[in-house]
Amino acid sequence: MCGIVGIMDIGGKRDIDRAVLSRMNETQHHRGPDEADLYLEPGIGFGHRRLSVIDIAAGLQPLGNEDGSVMVCFNGEIYNFRELTVELKALGHVFRTRCDTEVIVHAWEQWGEACVHRFRGMFAFGLWDRNRQTMFIGRDRLGVKPLYYCLTADGFLAFSSELKALASLPDLERRIDPRAVEDYFAYGYIPEPRTIYQGALKLAPGHTLTQKVGAPLATPVKFWDVPFAPHAPMASADVEHELIERLREAVRIRLVADVPLGAFLSGGVDSSAVVAMMAGMSDKPVNTCTIGFQDKAFDESDYAAQVAAQHGTDHYTGNVGTDDYALLDTLAGLYDEPFADSSAIPTYRVCQLARQRVTVALSGDGGDENLAGYRRYRYAMNEHRVRGRIPAGLRKPVFALLGRWYPKADWAPRVFRAKTTFEALSRDLVEGYFHGVTLMSDAMRAQLFSDRFKTGLQGYRAIEVMRGHADAAPTDDPLSLLQYLDLKTYLPGDILTKVDRASMAHALEVRVPLLDHQLVEWISGLPPSLKLQGGEGKYIFKKSLESHLPHDILYRKKMGFSVPLATWFRGPLKQRVHDALLGPLLGDSGMFNPDYLRHLHEQHQAGLRDYSAPIWSLLMFEAFLRKELRA
Incomplete structure (x- = not known):
């Protein structure tokens, strides 16, 4: 796990300012405190901060092929690098290291832009091919690893792992993007590909960008999407068996490391499932850690201890007080742009705790999006069924009126808090879901912003992000569509961003087996009724885990990581x-x-x-x- 930066002169071979490149690289020192290096040639500069995890002795980057005509700087892990190494050696490629980084170099030589289809893992990289006069940058399918890029006013293409590195460029356009502000106060984060600055972008998950010298700025190209292609019918018992086997393999390939390795254990279904698989494959106790809260309304540490005892882990619990709010300014520096998920506080603390004992930790992130675990899916599907029973010509005006006039009663029992439901029922599926997940509703944002700011938005509304993804979705099943929207927005924009910055602030690598792309593809093809059944999210996942985890872990009420x-x-x-x-x-x-x-x-x-x-x-x-x- 590392921090990467790069600069390319799109127009030719102007020298890259070494001091600027070094300053960019050092803004990301926390991502890779073990080693650092720069590579420069006319028109190109790469920088790398290294957290040594695999091939500690020989994996220093930037790294090149035999004659140095292809160079790469890489952040992440390619879990199938050993198999690819064997294949590429058989095709005549010569390897000088045993690290996964070198696989990218030779895969590019062999397969060109199609090389990303061969990689199984989490990755963000920049690659320069001198002979082809081409820069190639890519980001993994689900967006586990971040990648930012910009075109400066004087014609340089730059990229980095964190926005702070681009912000250190003297020519970056740092004017605040009004659309990003509208997005932020709707979602609580700024969804891809936008950033808070008009002059910088995120490379979206599952995309690459190929930039040739002398050509205009290239457009990103999508190389992968969640298929949601239905499988042939399977018996429930067969689905349960295959799900466990696929999860076990996704965990197994993430256990390769030359440094201490462990897992987060919250006591929830997903992290407990990952720990159960790890324990079944290890001769030694698995290192696990959890955060406990003094306020028991937020504390899950007893559940984590129960799973740790069942699987004999070497478990450690750290405690967070009810007044752990001193991180507010620290978080602003970590995330580089506004980020409103307050669970970043306990996430920061659990990463800090884990780093005291391990360098690599496995997490359970991704299970809710994959297997319909969020309660909001249940609410949304209930609303969708009601919509379907009432003609749109009647439903929209009636429920819109009820939503407008019903009081907002946050203090009342849920049964009396119908305003949000009425408002959602007046909308279609996508708009209703957007309304349900927004941090501040359309009406609130209309009051929040000044008239001058709203004029500057030129009619833009944050729902356009979800509308765009919905239009591109490979499924028309309502539940699958909502999962797809979260996989494209909430997962990379909030969950994975939160974990990446919190973990890398402590030089901790986090691996996410539930986001193994082959596992995600297979799960996406399961019938929606096996994911959400009778109001029970993750239905088939929980059934498959009944022989691995206690019943009260699997079926207790979800708490979340809140403050x-x-x-x-x-x-x-x-x-x-x-x-x-x-x-x-x-x-x-x-x-x-x-x-x-x-x-x-x-x-x-x-x-x-x-x-x-x-x-x-x-x-x-x-x-x-x-x-x-x-x-």
């Missing part, structure tokens, strides 16, 4: 909230309506509404603006 924001904002962070929402940074930015900021503050402090999620998003945005002023 007590509402309490913080009315207590120890009360002054911080006041100063941020009513202070000069947000007020002078010209983006926000100060009256609505005051409304959010007063209503929350009075206990009349729970605005903790919107307020957190504003705190993180204000912290980003403060960081920008210091840059």
